[in-house]
C-alpha cells in the first residue's frame with residue numbers, strides 16, 4: 163500500500179495566474195520573500211493588492227537569501243509570532259519558499275526547534291495556517307513538496323526536514339514571474355529540475371505515477387530548457403515552470419539519490435547555488451549508477467525517447483548552459499577542497515545518498531568526491 167500525494171490542494175498554472183490570489187480569503191497574511199528582484203518587478207505590489215481585503219493586514223518580510231540559514235528562519239519566526247498570520251505566502255526562488263515552510267512548521271509547533279527537529283518524529287497533520295507558494299524560478303519545485311532544506315552554518319551543512327505540514331496548500335505557477343530571470347539562474351535552476359526528474363526516474367521506490375511524471379519531465383526539460391535559456395519566451399518559461407513542478411510531484415513521492423547528497427555537502431561547505439552543484443555532479447552520478455541493471459534499463463528507455471544517449475544529452479545540455487565541468491573549473495581552490503575533503507566525504511554520505519538506487523560504499527564516495535572536484539572519469 164502506498165499513499166500518493168501529487169500536490170498540496172491546488173496547482174494554479176499559466177501566465178497571469180498570480181491573480182488567483184484575489185480569490186483567497188485571509189485576515190493576516192505574512193508574505194515571505196527574498197531580495198530586491200520581486201520588488202523591482204512589481205510582483206510584491208501585485209501580491210499585496212490582490213490579497214488586500216477590508217480589515218485585512220499584510221506583513222511583507224523580505225531578505226531571505228540563497229541557502230536560507232537557521233538564523234534567518236528564527237528571525238522570520240519571531241516576526242510571525244508577533245504578527246500572528248493565518249496565511250503565509252512565499253514568493254521567490256526555492257529559498258524564500260523553504261524558509262517559509264520552516265517558519266510555518268515552528269509557528270504551528272512551538273515545541274519544535276532547530277535542536278530537536280532532526281531528532282524527533284515530526285507531526286504530519288495540517289495546522290491552522292495555510293501556505294501559498296509562488297515560485298519565481300523553475301527548479302526546486304518546493305511549491306509542491308513536503309521538504310524544506312535549511313543551512314546550519316556552524317556545521318557547514320544543509321539539512322532537510324520532511325512533513326506534510328509544510329507541503330504548500332496552493333502553488334501558483336505564473337510563468338510571467340520568471341521572465342526577468344538571468345540566464346545563469348535559468349540554467350542552474352533548470353538543471354536542478356532535470357536532476358529531480360532523472361534521480362526520481364531511476365529511484366527504485368518509484369511507481370507508475372511517479373514514472374510517468376518523471377519521464378515526461380525529463381523529456382520536457384531537455385526540450386524546453388535550452389529554449390528558455392536562449393530566448394526567454396513566455397511559452398518556454400511556462401513550460402519549464404510546469405515541468406519542474408511535475409518533477410517535484412514525482413520526487414517528493416519517490417525520492418532522489420546521490421546527486422542531492424553530494425550536492426548538499428558541497429553546497430553547505432562552499433555556499434554554492436543548489437542547482438549549480440547538482441548540474442556539476444549529475445553526469446558523474448549517471449555514469450556511476452549505470453552499472454546497476456535497473457538504472458541501465460531506465461537510461462535505455464530515456465535514450466530511446468530522446469533519440470540519443472541520455473548521459474550524452476545531459477553532458478551536452480550542461481555545456482550549452484555553460485555549467486562548469488567540475489568544481490575545480492568552477493573556481494573552488496584546491497587548498498580549500500583538500501582541507502574540507504574528509505568532511506565533504508562524510509557529509510556526502512548523508513541525506514539523499516541513502517536513497518540512491520545503488521548503495522554507495524564510503525570507498526566509492528571518497529573517489530566520487532575527487533572526480534566531481536577534479537573532473538576525472540568515474541571508472542569504479
Ligand SMILES: [Fe+2]
Nearest residue numbers: 302354358436
Ligand atoms: Fe534539488
